[in-house]
Amino acid sequence: xxxxxxxAEKTSRKQSxxxxxxxxxxxxxxxxxxxxxEDLRPLGIxxxxxxxxxxxxxxxxxxxxxxxxxxxxxxxxxxxxxxxxEKNGWIVRQQDATNERRRIASLTATGExxxxxxxxxxxKIEMDLWEGVKRSDLKAMNDLLExxxxxx
Numbered sequence: 001x002x003x004x005x006x007x008a009e010k011t012s013r014k015q016s017x018x019x020x021x022x023x024x025x026x027x028x029x030x031x032x033x034x035x036x037x038e039d040l041r042p043l044g045i046x047x048x049x050x051x052x053x054x055x056x057x058x059x060x061x062x063x064x065x066x067x068x069x070x071x072x073x074x075x076x077x078x079x080x081x082x083x084x085x086e087k088n089g090w091i092v093r094q095q096d097a098t099n100e101r102r103r104i105a106s107l108t109a110t111g112e113x114x115x116x117x118x119x120x121x122x123x124k125i126e127m128d129l130w131e132g133v134k135r136s137d138l139k140a141m142n143d144l145l146e147x148x149x150x151x152x
Contacts, residue, residue: 033047035125
């Protein structure tokens, strides 16, 4: 009976720490996004727009549907963000030579420069976030998070 109580207490403490970890991960994610949005504002771009530009950069023949999937947003939302990016001169779109219903997007020089500028902002936030944390501690944390993610 005492052994069962100890095991139950141990399990309860582990569940409590696991829940705390998930809450901290959510807080970290939300805080990072808020800080990123704030720090990107002077560059005239939002986090959603930045994600779209990265999706377009990573796929040489990116269509609106591909961008939507890559960014985990609806095609309608992707369409609006793509139109805004085109209007801002960050991307150009042209007809796909193999499918006349499809338009493919690519970054302009202005869009490339903007991504370089945003990378500086992101790196600064990351440096602030992990200041004083040893690389070995980050690696250990990443290993644990990867193990947990693989279980989902």
